[in-house]
Amino acid sequence: MIKTATNQSQGMLLFQLTALQSFAIGTLKVKEIVPYTPLTAIPHSHPTVLGAASLRGDTLPIIDMAKAVGYPPLTKDELKDCYIIITDCRRKLVGFLVRGINKITECNWHNIDAPPSALGSNVFVTGVMTVEDKLVQLLDVELLLSKVFPDTPDSLHPVLTDVQREILRPLKILLVDDSAVARRQLSQALDSISIPYFIATNGHDALNMLQHAADVGSPFDILVSDIEMPGLDGYELAFEVQNSSNMNHAYIILHTSLSSEISVSQAHQVGAHEALTKFEANELIHAMLRGAEQISTVS
Secondary structure, three states: OOOOOOOOEEEEEEEEOOOOOEEEEEHHHEEEEEEOOOOEOOOOOOOOEEEEEEEOOEEEEEEEHHHHOOOOOOOOOOHHHOEEEEEEEOOEEEEEEEOEEEEEEEEEHHHOEOOOHHHOOOOOEEEEEEEOOEEEEEEOHHHHHHHHOOOOHHHHOOOOOHHHHHHHOOOOEEEEOOOHHHHHHHHHHHHOOOOOOEEEOOHHHHHHHHHHHHHOOOOOOEEEEEOOOOOOOHHHHHHHHHOOOOOOOOEEEEEEOEOOHHHHHHHHHOOOOEEEEOOOHHHHHHHHHHHHHHHHHHO
């Protein structure tokens, strides 16, 4: 069955954390944008959490995004002019308070570049793009949320039997993600159960690794890839793998921080076997076990 590629143009919400610099997040992560509303204090919360807001029946934490990524925090006088970007990401409804909303623009993942070294140690930036001759920084929302709401050990360390471990150990596994925090989570999950793996930081490198492995007669068995990546995203990577006669042996698991049925539907459209909202280690391992079962059946 020939799979179809998806449209790789995605909406980007542009907003201000400082007076001069524009930032962006993908609109698929955005549930709603609302003006500032008075907040209720949350005792013992992270320093960047300003409080909680009740919006349309949901109570959600509101984060000062500027402060969270290292810029000057919002002042009380600024609050009335701010906006809350409500996101549904990493299975958590969260609001980010920002100084201003610019607009929504379309951007192709191919036009997003890796952050230049001139940005220094701002680890919350996963890519940069140019909009109307201005540099826009794409924020790593997953990393930001992992700092404010750390994962529990139970979510990071999978549990499996000795028999299941021995099923996975012989398989050649490739992990792909442009987010450093996501790569660390994936690595920790497999390291904790002594499962070997290879890792790539972007779609282009992953495709080269997959092609080389297939060419030398040692193809990858399982591909675990992020969906949202600059350059070559997870949808395109899955599409290339499934439509290659010497690479389509791989069981493809796409994962995303987006809590959206759209992502799952598109993942299946391009030939992925599974799509997971990241990150829950046991779900990932059981998806790999399903892949191992299918591979053994085909073999």
